Amino acid sequence: MTLSLAAAPTCSSCPIRHRAVCARCDDDELVRLNEIKFYKTYAAGQTIAMRGDALDVVASVVSGTATLERAIEDGRTQMVGLLLPSDFIGRPGRATLQYDVTAVSEVTLCCFQRKPFEALLIEIPHVQERLLEMALDELDAARDWMLLLGRKTAREKIASLLMLMAKRTMHPDGQVMGDTSRLELPISRETMANFLGLTIETVSRQFTGLRKDGVIALDGNRVVHIPDLETLLMETGDDSDGGPLI
Amino acid sequence: MTLSLAAAPTCSSCPIRHRAVCARCDDDELVRLNEIKFYKTYAAGQTIAMRGDALDVVASVVSGTATLERAIEDGRTQMVGLLLPSDFIGRPGRATLQYDVTAVSEVTLCCFQRKPFEALLIEIPHVQERLLEMALDELDAARDWMLLLGRKTAREKIASLLMLMAKRTMHPDGQVMGDTSRLELPISRETMANFLGLTIETVSRQFTGLRKDGVIALDGNRVVHIPDLETLLMETGDDSDGGPLI
DNA sequence: CCTGCGCCTTGACCCAGATCAAAGGGGCGC
DNA sequence: GCGCCCCTTTGATCTGGGTCAAGGCGCAGG
Missing domain, CATH: 1.10.10.10 (Winged helix-like DNA-binding domain superfamily/Winged helix DNA-binding domain)
Structure with missing residues (x-):
């Protein structure tokens, strides 16, 4: 899967340039984001996190595909989200994960420790704004998906x-x-x-x-x-x- | 439908006390929210808003029940959200509505003009924080609902x-x-x-x-x-x- | 009191998609 | 090259829930 980055905001040093979190960041803010980020790669098929796990990082997908799934004990499984490059995982303000997250292909994440990230949110209001926007977009997408599943x-x-x-x-x-x-x-x-x-x-x-x-x-x-x-x-x-x- | 308000935050003068938007507001901030709010009541069965409508207000449900629905032309309809007292309608940063909103019983809304509300968001960070929290909760709920619909x-x-x-x-x-x-x-x-x-x-x-x-x-x-x-x-x-x- | 109208229930039947079962590939280690 | 394993396709059959149709039931209005 390839992505055009031509029009992406130019946040330095991150392959997807923090598109998810800092479309409107200035240089100083970027430096601070860069200070707390790190990369992590998962092999295809690997479990990234499981329902109930403590969530001490948030992350955006740099490359690869991951899934969010909800399962019932008897084996029935419903995917509830598809994570493609630039998608965001994790939620500030909640400590445990509600779904299983699995790497479908090899996945690279750009991670931020949750605590310092939340601290930055308070200081950089448009990051919070951007997260709200993304959450609402995901909500719209989830609702469209409900139409698909139900009808x-x-x-x-x-x-x-x-x-x-x-x-x-x-x-x-x-x-x-x-x-x-x-x-x-x-x-x-x-x-x-x-x-x-x-x-x-x-x-x-x-x-x-x-x-x-x-x-x-x-x-x-x-x-x-x-x-x-x-x-x-x-x-x-x-x-x-x-x-x-x- | 009755709600216990005993433990609700004590935002003055609103029947649901802006639970949705100002759980952590101080008095000054409450005054400013109160300045831009107004109430509106819809009869049972009445359409509150339709897909594609301009969204120039956001609102929280004070009493009654409303639905969010997505329909296909051939008549198939999927409800994508159920709005009960304290739920929030509308999204800052997006001008048009994605769903049909219908009053199921008599519904009273506490409305805010979108523009001044957005302006307040910038000045009162924990309102934005609260909105993010609510959006993420709704997202979790929508995803649980996807499991229900699919499996x-x-x-x-x-x-x-x-x-x-x-x-x-x-x-x-x-x-x-x-x-x-x-x-x-x-x-x-x-x-x-x-x-x-x-x-x-x-x-x-x-x-x-x-x-x-x-x-x-x-x-x-x-x-x-x-x-x-x-x-x-x-x-x-x-x-x-x-x-x-x- | 009857009648009409909305809603809900029940019955008979049907069909899209699930389930069970059996073959194809295609890639990889040996 | 050969066999194994995993993924996918295809076939046969079954069934949960949809569709179509016919009543209940409560209630408002005449």
Whole structure:
């Protein structure tokens, strides 16, 4: 997965330039953020944190894909968030984690110790402002996802997921870039199933169905070609405007 | 629906005492909040705002019940939030609404003009802090709801809804109060169906099922008696701790 | 008192997606 | 090259909840 950083704010020294936390920081503030940050990398499949764990760091995703999941003892699992580069993990003001966080591909995080980070929040109001904005965006995304889970058909769910991936891969800051027809899926069929509230068999069948109907073409099972984004959009069941997704 | 205000912070002159926005405000700050607030009442069934509307006020619910809904053109509707007293509507920093907001019972809102409210946010950092906290709580609740929508059975969904209502009605600030066995439902079967991603027929059948199994007793169709909360909890499919729900 | 209207319940049937089961690949160690 | 393992696809069958249709029931208005 590649991200255009051309239009990203130029926070020094961080690969994603703290886009998550300091879009409006001045140099002095950046220095202070840099003082308390450190990087951490997790292998694909590794558990980053588990429900109930103490949360003594917050972090933003620099590269790779991670998932937030909620599970019931009997094995049923629902993904409740997909973390792609620039997404933020952890919440100031709460000490324990509500979900399982798992690295799907190799993941690098830019971490901040929670305590000093919270201290900085008080001094740098627009970081807090930015966090509020991000939390509200995530809330909107979660609510769109509720519509998907509660009311969409399996085919609409798959199409919506592909649109989401396409948007996130190709328009990191809102502008179109690169090849809009080739999409590399960062997650397995099982992860998709957990995201969509489906079984892997149904996910697989819907992929086959979309392929047979010419909406997508498959190249291996991690690469999707989308000949026409409009056609795919029609399959999502969303109104024309689409709206923000995760 | 009644709320215990005994332990609520003592912000003057507002029925819910701005619990949502100023748990930590001092007198001066309260005066400034009071200067820009006003009340508005909506009749049951009335539309408070629609998707796409300009959002020039933010508000907290003083009394009554309202819903946030997302709809697809073909009529499928998913409720994405239930607004009970002390809940907050609207988001600083975004001008248009993403959902339809409807009054379910008669609703009174304590409103603030968005612009002056945003101005106050900058000057009163702990209001911003409180908003962030609330947004993150709502996000947790939305994610729990995603587990319900994606992975729970119809019976578990109904049981979860009843537990949610029971918690919200009886423990507004965490402490138990009043009669834990009688629950008055503020919403119709249709509203429940839209909340749970079910049809009204299924909702009705599940109520009948729970009644026949002695988990609940019905008195008319808006009043539920819960002989044993533990039994109901077991039907929700949640792990023991339960966790926060909306 | 009857009638109409909203809401809710119940019944009969159907179907999308789950479940159970059996093959494909494709990559990697040996 | 060979076998193993994991992921994915496909097939056959089952079922929970949707759909369609027909009553209850309470209540407001005539």
